[in-house]
Amino acid sequence: MGTPYGEIGVVNAMNNDMKNKMRQKVKTLFNYWHNITLPSNYNVVSLPGESFDFETHVADRAGKKNQNENLLLWMYENDSKLHNKFKKTVEKHGKDSGHTFLYLRENVPPISSFKVLPTFAWYDFCGNPTKQRFNCLYNKDVNKNTVAVVTYNTRTRLHKHLHPMVMPHLGGNYVEKANCEVLTNRLPYVLFSHNYKQKKHGIPMVMTALTNSKQLANVYNKNSKRFSSIEDNNLLLPKISLKKTGKGKRAGKVINNIKNIYMDILLGSEDDKIMEQHKITKNQLSGYKRTITHKRKVNKLKEFVIGLSK
C-alpha cells in the first residue's frame, strides 16, 4: 500500500477485506467527529499493531482545514518485538509530520487519562474483554467530545478472566451487550456495533463505537448508511429514540438520572454529593440504597445494573 509512511503501510499483516472495511468505518467516523468537533488541540489514541492505515489517515487530515490544529497521536504497543520493528519509522514520520506522534511500548491507559482534550480513541484490542481491557472504558471520566471505538474477540472461554460486567450467562451476543449496555454509562450513544470475522472461519469479533456527543450521534446516525458498505446492527439505544419526542425526552432524562444515582451509590460517592447533584431528598436516597441492598442480597445486582441501561 503506498502511503506517505512507506514501509509502515506496506508491512500490513491485517490487510484483508473485512479488516479493511472495519478500518474504513473507523476512518469515516473519525472524519465525522473531526468535522463536528472542530478541535484545535486533540488526542487520537490507537493500537496500530502492524497497520498504520488509520493513523496515516488521521495525520494526513490533521491541519488541512485549520492550520492551528494540534494533533497528539498516542499509539500503544505492548509487544516489544512489534514495537521495535516500527519504532524508528514512526518516530521519523512523527518528526516530518509536524504533529506530535507518541509510539509507546506499554499497555494502553484508560480513556480517562486523555480527558483534558477532545479525544477519539480506537481500542482495537481484538482480545477478550478482560478486566484490564474492559476497564479502559468502563466508568471512566471522559472529555465532553469523546468517541471510543472498541474491538473485542467474542469467543470467550476462560470466563473467570472476563470483566464481571461481561456476563456469559446472558447468552447470545453478551460481549456486544456489555459494550452497548454497560460501557454506555459514560458514553451513552451507540454509533454503530458490528459483529464480524476477519476471515471466513476466523475468530468472531465485535466492534462498537460510542460517544457522549449528542450532536455527533444525531448527525452520524442520520447519514451513516450513505457512507458505509457495512450493515449496521441497528443497536441504537432506546434512550436515543426516546429523546426524539417531547414526552420521551423527559422520560429519557428521568431514566438516565435514576441510572446515574444508582451508579453513584455503587461507586461510593458521598451522600451529600449525590443528593445535591441529583436533587433528591435523604428519604429518596435511602430508597435507592435499599433497592441496591436488596438486589445484592438476592444476588441480582449485576442484572439490575445492566437493566438500568436498557
Ligand SMILES: C[S@@+](CC[C@H](N)C(=O)[O-])C[C@H]1O[C@@H](n2cnc3c(N)ncnc32)[C@H](O)[C@@H]1O
Ligand atoms: C488487533 S491489533 C491492531 C490492529 C490495527 N488497529 C489495524 O487497524 O489493523 C492489536 C495490537 O495491539 C496490541 N495490544 C493489545 N492489547 C494491548 C494493550 N492493552 N496495550 C497495548 N497494546 C496492546 C497487540 O499486540 C496488537 O499488536
